[in-house]
Amino acid sequence: MSLFIYNSLSRSKERFEPLLPGMVSMYVCGPTVYGHAHLGHAKSYVSFDIVVRWLRQSGYRVKYIQNITDVGHLTDDADEGEDKITKQAHLEKTDPMEIAQFYTRSFYEDMDRLGILRPNIAPAATAHIPEQIALVERLIKSGHAYESNGNVYFSVKSFNGYGKLSGRTDQDALQSGLRVDVRSDKKELSDFALWKKADERHLMKWNSPWSIGYPGWHLECSAMSMKYLGESLDIHGGGMENKFPHHDCEIAQSEAATGKPYVRYWMHNNMVTINGIKMGKSLKNSVNLKDLFLEIDPLVIRFFILQSHYRSQLDYSETAIRASQTGLEKLRETQNRVRVQKPGKGGFDCTPFAHRFAEAMDDDFNTPVAIAVLFELSKAINTALDSAEGVAENSAKEVLAFFESTAMRTLGLLNHYNSDGYTEAKESWQKLGKVIHILLEMRAEARKNKDFALSDKIRDQLIEAGIEIKDTKEGVSWSSKESS
RNA sequence: GGCGAAGUGGCCGAGUGGUCAGGCAGAGGUCUGCAAAACCUUGUACAGCGGUUCGAAUCCGCUCUUCGCCUCCA
Numbered sequence: 001m002s003l004f005i006y007n008s009l010s011r012s013k014e015r016f017e018p019l020l021p022g023m024v025s026m027y028v029c030g031p032t033v034y035g036h037a038h039l040g041h042a043k044s045y046v047s048f049d050i051v052v053r054w055l056r057q058s059g060y061r062v063k064y065i066q067n068i069t070d071v072g073h074l075t076d077d078a079d080e081g082e083d084k085i086t087k088q089a090h091l092e093k094t095d096p097m098e099i100a101q102f103y104t105r106s107f108y109e110d111m112d113r114l115g116i117l118r119p120n121i122a123p124a125a126t127a128h129i130p131e132q133i134a135l136v137e138r139l140i141k142s143g144h145a146y147e148s149n150g151n152v153y154f155s156v157k158s159f160n161g162y163g164k165l166s167g168r169t170d171q172d173a174l175q176s177g178l179r180v181d182v183r184s185d186k187k188e189l190s191d192f193a194l195w196k197k198a199d200e201r202h203l204m205k206w207n208s209p210w211s212i213g214y215p216g217w218h219l220e221c222s223a224m225s226m227k228y229l230g231e232s233l234d235i236h237g238g239g240m241e242n243k244f245p246h247h248d249c250e251i252a253q254s255e256a257a258t259g260k261p262y263v264r265y266w267m268h269n270n271m272v273t274i275n276g277i278k279m280g281k282s283l284k285n286s287v288n289l290k291d292l293f294l295e296i297d298p299l300v301i302r303f304f305i306l307q308s309h310y311r312s313q314l315d316y317s318e319t320a321i322r323a324s325q326t327g328l329e330k331l332r333e334t335q336n337r338v339r340v341q342k343p344g345k346g347g348f349d350c351t352p353f354a355h356r357f358a359e360a361m362d363d364d365f366n367t368p369v370a371i372a373v374l375f376e377l378s379k380a381i382n383t384a385l386d387s388a389e390g391v392a393e394n395s396a397k398e399v400l401a402f403f404e405s406t407a408m409r410t411l412g413l414l415n416h417y418n419s420d421g422y423t424e425a426k427e428s429w430q431k432l433g434k435v436i437h438i439l440l441e442m443r444a445e446a447r448k449n450k451d452f453a454l455s456d457k458i459r460d461q462l463i464e465a466g467i468e469i470k471d472t473k474e475g476v477s478w479s480s481k482e483s484s
Numbered sequence: 485g486g487c488g489a490a491g492u493g494g495c496c497g498a499g500u501g502g503u504c505a506g507g508c509a510g511a512g513g514u515c516u517g518c519a520a521a522a523c524c525u526u527g528u529a530c531a532g533c534g535g536u537u538c539g540a541a542u543c544c545g546c547u548c549u550u551c552g553c554c555u556c557c558a
């Protein structure tokens with residue numbers, strides 16, 4: 001069995017083979033930190049978290065880079081427009097660095113709650129200005145870029161194949177009907193900025209050979225990905241809306257500089273929509289994660305996202321999220337039930353399920369199908385537990401191991417402790433378990449005496465405390481309800 | 485206008501030629517002191533019209549509709 005990844009560049013599924021055996025270099029476009037993260041960020045970073053997790057589960061050593069864009073990109077690519085981070089700094093009456101730091105922390109808070117593993121390196125654009133300048137110099141030297149009035153532009157005509165990712169290869173057609181703005185310093189309209197001269201009011205600016213200014217908005221990803229991963233990377237991911245111009249520009253400037261293929265597998269996740277319309281900050285329809293977490297368990301959101309494919313649009317609605325909540329509940333119940341089961345005699349074979357799970361993940365990370373396999377296993381093991389023979393201890397352990405490797409390690413569901421926090425959490429969990437056990441024994445006693453008033457009171461008050469109990473064939477099971 | 489996706493049962497959402505996706509919701513049943521859970525049973529789905537084929541949700545053509553990108557965006 002081998003992994004197939006849909007490569008946006010070739011528009012087809014390709015067998016995945018990293019450049020170096022056993023090692024995967026991976027770069028994903030990170031957020032611009034000028035506001036709290038929304039559901040769209042969640043979809044993107046959950047999607048690539050799955051990629052990283054599955055590659056690691058498959059035995060690869062993955063070096064995962066995700067940048068933080070903390071230099072304000074302009075609101076457009078022309079010579080005018082505002083720097084978004086500076087704009088936010090004005091709004092909040094502080095300076096850009098504080099904005100960037102504040103929203104970076106906010107971003108990781110939210111991503112942590114979604115069970116997203118932190119990248120190995122999270123380089124900030126402002127910390128890599130020298131690398132960006134060096135790349136620009138390299139491009140000027142090789143004739144792919146030109147300086148003009150303190151600005152530096154990439155000459156699109158100098159690079160054969162510009163637009164090959166998005167399919168926008170005919171630059172003359174793109175420009176037809178447009179006239180080169182006489183005030184622009186560009187030679188061609190489709191040329192894009194590598195370095196911009198800053199005006200007086202600009203707060204974030206650096207020295208360079210051309211002017212006191214700031215880097216163009218495509219430059220950081222090329223500079224930082226190549227610094228940490230080399231001139232050819234295995235996987236580059238990002239949102240679909242970044243295919244053009246961002247990723248096409250990245251390809252052009254990187255390949256023009258190195259003469260080597262920049263990225264071997266391009267991956268793009270699709271958008272979150274609300275009522276069929278793309279969610280976006282500028283559209284004012286974005287669902288803030290911090291607000292959503294007040295109502296919904298973050299792992300339910302993760303589950304909701306994974307129930308559709310990363311290349312499909314995901315339409316957000318209250319009812320859809322609630323359906324996911326109930327569904328995830330069901331898987332949790334099953335796992336719990338297997339945990340507390342009374343050993344029986346029947347066997348249970350996980351291997352067909354494990355095969356199908358791996359098959360789904362190997363098929364371009366088809367998480368909806370992988371989750372369907374979990375539900376099918378859930379049904380099968382429940383049926384086995386309901387049967388007269390029950391399930392033998394060994395088999396139950398296998399099922400739990402299966403859940404651990406699939407639902408927990410690969411999909412990051414059913415538990416949101418990271419590896420550091422896990423042991424500690426486990427200990428307090430065990431303590432809680434002992435306390436609940438005492439209460440459950442008291443309740444069992446009451447039930448034996450047909451004192452249902454008392455037994456129901458214990459059950460009701462436990463629910464109020466966030467502990468739900470169920471009388472199953474195997475005895476009483478309990479589970480912690482998320483504070484949703 | 486150019487480039488690119490997509491239209492699946494009440495809702496969400498997989499599926500690329502022939503056997504079942506899966507979840508949620510609904511209906512009936514089993515179990516249970518009650519509750520919850522679980523299990524069983526239950527659905528004439530594939531935008532429309534043509535075509536290819538022994539056979540199409542799946543391939544081809546046309547039509548309609550929706551969405552993304554072409555300014556920043558996960």
